[in-house]
Amino acid sequence: MSLAGIAASDLMRRNRLRTALTLGGVAFGVLAFILIQTVISAWEIGVTTAAKDRTVTRHKVTFVMSLPKRYVEEIRRTPGVKQATWSTWFGGKNPLQEREFFMAIGVEPESWLDVYDEVGVAPEERSAWIADRQGALVGDVLAKKFGWKKGDTVKLTSNIFPGEWEYRIHAIYQPLRKSADRSMFVFDWDYLNQSVPERQREQVGWITSRVKTGTDPAALSKALDAKFEENEVQTLSQDEASFQRSFLGMMSAILGAMNVVSLVILGIMALILGNTVAMGVRERLREYAVLRAIGFRSSHVTRLVLGEAAALGAAGGLLGLAIAVPIVGGLGKFLEENMAAYFSVFRLDPGTAGLALAIAVGLGAAAGLIPARGASRLPVVEALRRVA
Amino acid sequence: MSEPIVRLRGVRKTFWRDREPVPVLDGLDLDVPEGSFEALMGPSGSGKTTLLNLIAGLDRPTEGSIEVAGQPIHQLPEGALARWRSETIGFVFQSYNLLPVLTAQQNVELPLLLRRLPRAERRKRAETALRIVGLEDRTQHFPRQLSGGQEQRVTIARAIVNDPKILVADEPTGNLDKGSTKDVLDLLARLNKELGKTILMVTHDPHAAERATIIRKLDKGQLA
Ligand SMILES: Nc1ncnc2c1ncn2[C@@H]1O[C@H](COP(=O)(O)OP(=O)(O)OP(=O)(O)O)[C@@H](O)[C@H]1O
Numbered sequence: 138m139s140l141a142g143i144a145a146s147d148l149m150r151r152n153r154l155r156t157a158l159t160l161g162g163v164a165f166g167v168l169a170f171i172l173i174q175t176v177i178s179a180w181e182i183g184v185t186t187a188a189k190d191r192t193v194t195r196h197k198v199t200f201v202m203s204l205p206k207r208y209v210e211e212i213r214r215t216p217g218v219k220q221a222t223w224s225t226w227f228g229g230k231n232p233l234q235e236r237e238f239f240m241a242i243g244v245e246p247e248s249w250l251d252v253y254d255e256v257g258v259a260p261e262e263r264s265a266w267i268a269d270r271q272g273a274l275v276g277d278v279l280a281k282k283f284g285w286k287k288g289d290t291v292k293l294t295s296n297i298f299p300g301e302w303e304y305r306i307h308a309i310y311q312p313l314r315k316s317a318d319r320s321m322f323v324f325d326w327d328y329l330n331q332s333v334p335e336r337q338r339e340q341v342g343w344i345t346s347r348v349k350t351g352t353d354p355a356a357l358s359k360a361l362d363a364k365f366e367e368n369e370v371q372t373l374s375q376d377e378a379s380f381q382r383s384f385l386g387m388m389s390a391i392l393g394a395m396n397v398v399s400l401v402i403l404g405i406m407a408l409i410l411g412n413t414v415a416m417g418v419r420e421r422l423r424e425y426a427v428l429r430a431i432g433f434r435s436s437h438v439t440r441l442v443l444g445e446a447a448a449l450g451a452a453g454g455l456l457g458l459a460i461a462v463p464i465v466g467g468l469g470k471f472l473e474e475n476m477a478a479y480f481s482v483f484r485l486d487p488g489t490a491g492l493a494l495a496i497a498v499g500l501g502a503a504a505g506l507i508p509a510r511g512a513s514r515l516p517v518v519e520a521l522r523r524v525a
Numbered sequence: 526m527s528e529p530i531v532r533l534r535g536v537r538k539t540f541w542r543d544r545e546p547v548p549v550l551d552g553l554d555l556d557v558p559e560g561s562f563e564a565l566m567g568p569s570g571s572g573k574t575t576l577l578n579l580i581a582g583l584d585r586p587t588e589g590s591i592e593v594a595g596q597p598i599h600q601l602p603e604g605a606l607a608r609w610r611s612e613t614i615g616f617v618f619q620s621y622n623l624l625p626v627l628t629a630q631q632n633v634e635l636p637l638l639l640r641r642l643p644r645a646e647r648r649k650r651a652e653t654a655l656r657i658v659g660l661e662d663r664t665q666h667f668p669r670q671l672s673g674g675q676e677q678r679v680t681i682a683r684a685i686v687n688d689p690k691i692l693v694a695d696e697p698t699g700n701l702d703k704g705s706t707k708d709v710l711d712l713l714a715r716l717n718k719e720l721g722k723t724i725l726m727v728t729h730d731p732h733a734a735e736r737a738t739i740i741r742k743l744d745k746g747q748l749a
């Protein structure tokens with residue numbers, strides 16, 4: 138046995154219910170703190186992983202309205218543009234599972250794969266997809282969700298384009314960057330263009346450009362919009378990083394509020410710990426006095442109280458981590474697969490876990506400070522007299 | 526008789542309550558011969574506990590000198606005094622002496638934690654002490670699993686585990702029934718006789734006092 142042994146016996150035997158409730162309180166505090174911090178950092182990661190060299194150009198009024206396809210050629214000719222491609226929103230649904238939302242787009246396959254280089258396709262699949270006008274390229278998560286395999290023929294309906302549309306799945310892509318949306322359904326724009334009425338042809342939803350190194354995407358966006366200013370259809374261009382930043386800007390008030398909430402949670406944790414430690418110490422004043430009578434010093438008592446308080450915080454913190462790891466893991470898998478636009482990386486950062494644990498231990502020790510001071514300063518004879 | 530093991534000269538102790546002095550001990554002289562078993566009696570509030578605390582180095586006199594086992598303890602700083610207590614004095618209080626979360630054996634080991642002793646050695650000494658008080662079959666019991674008399678015997682085992690010269694006992698049988706009282710007094714008498722411990726015991730019970738070799742009475746701040 139040792140001082141630590143005494144502290145451990147106190148924690149485990151004194152008042153099990155109180156210890157358990159306190160541990161639960163601290164564990165939930167740690168869990169809440171970790172969840173909030175993980176959400177915050179997941180959002181911030183969105184900005185850092187956004188493609189820094191891409192600009193998206195859409196109709197000035199709304200992205201629901203389309204652009205003339207000839208704009209693509211004009212953009213490709215603009216200095217600073219390395220490659221440009223286009224996409225048209227198909228509004229696709231799987232008639233067998235109408236409620237599942239996913240992004241179905243018609244694109245020009247080769248340039249689209251150049252620009253969206255986070256989409257990873259095996260070379261044979263890539264050529265098979267490009268060769269077949271009715272071919273489809275499907276994200277791995279979407280394929281898994283619908284049980285689709287390479288070689289399947291699938292039907293989609295659209296809330297924009299009437300009728301049933303048939304596709305052959307030639308390729309399933311893997312994400313090459315965390316920010317990739319793994320649930321897209323991508324097919325050849327030509328298939329759509331040939332099938333729609335004459336007046337709807339040669340229209341595209343939006344145009345995405347990759348800029349040359351050394352070109353500022355924000356400046357290019359301005360230049361593109363200026364180029365089309367005098368045309369019948371005007372454009373609005375925005376680079377992906379600014380788009381993410383403006384999204385985060387809107388969220389900054391929420392992020393701030395969440396940070397405040399996590400501080401409040403830490404405050405509550407400190408109070409729970411403080412209450413438990415203070416009660417435990419008050420009940421034990423006579424025991425501490427007996428220990429000091431038989432030769433323990435007031436510094437021993439201080440260490441005993443602080444050690445016990447810190448151990449309580451640590452145990453609660455570890456319990457909280459043990460709960461948080463599977464929860465963040467499960468939630469993260471779901472969010473990364475289904476809401477990659479907002480939570481491309483939703484993981485328990487070891488730094489956050491370490492911080493939460495350190496805070497729990499620190500708050501425990503802090504909660505023990507005042508009771509420890511009181512217990513170690515009380516004159517022995519007075520403490521013995523109190524309960525004798 | 527040899528040199529006294531406890532020597533008090535002109536000891537005064539005054540407490541302060543609401544700025545009013547409460548004189549308790551008033552210029553006390555006392556010599557306790559080594560190896561004696563003393564009973565300290567007196568009315569409630571006469572200062573018996575106060576006197577015992579001074580001798581045991583738990584409190585300091587307002588005035589006067591206290592020499593115990595050759596050490597003028599009224600001059601010792603706090604830390605040295607604590608160390609001195611652990612080596613020289615064994616304590617038995619009226620009740621609640623033990624840590625409820627520790628077993629009898631762990632409670633007895635407590636004073637040994639302050640020394641650099643190997644685990645096995647601590648264990649052996651605790652077992653020996655428990656054997657001396659006749660509780661070798663209760664080593665793994667917690668205090669609430671023991672009777673009041675057994676608890677006091679565990680306390681006595683803890684008091685002797687460091688082999689101190691002096692045992693101080695403040696109403697050690699105050700909460701015990703007749704049978705347990707006899708057990709505890711027998712034990713103290715044996716420790717006095719066989720191990721030569723000097724014992725200072727405060728008691729209200731005249732029968733208990735009779736077991737001592739010397740009975741002293743404290744009244745109005747003076748020893749009679
Ligand atoms: N810390 C203190 N402050 C003020 N007065 C005190 C303090 N400690 C003791 N006294 C007073 O000193 C006197 C002696 O107390 P003490 O406890 O020594 O008496 P006692 O003889 O042990 O009594 P009892 O037989 O009831 O245990 C009492 O009047 C008590 O009120």
Ligand SMILES: [Mg+2]
Pocket residue numbers: 573574575695
């Ligand atoms: Mg008393």
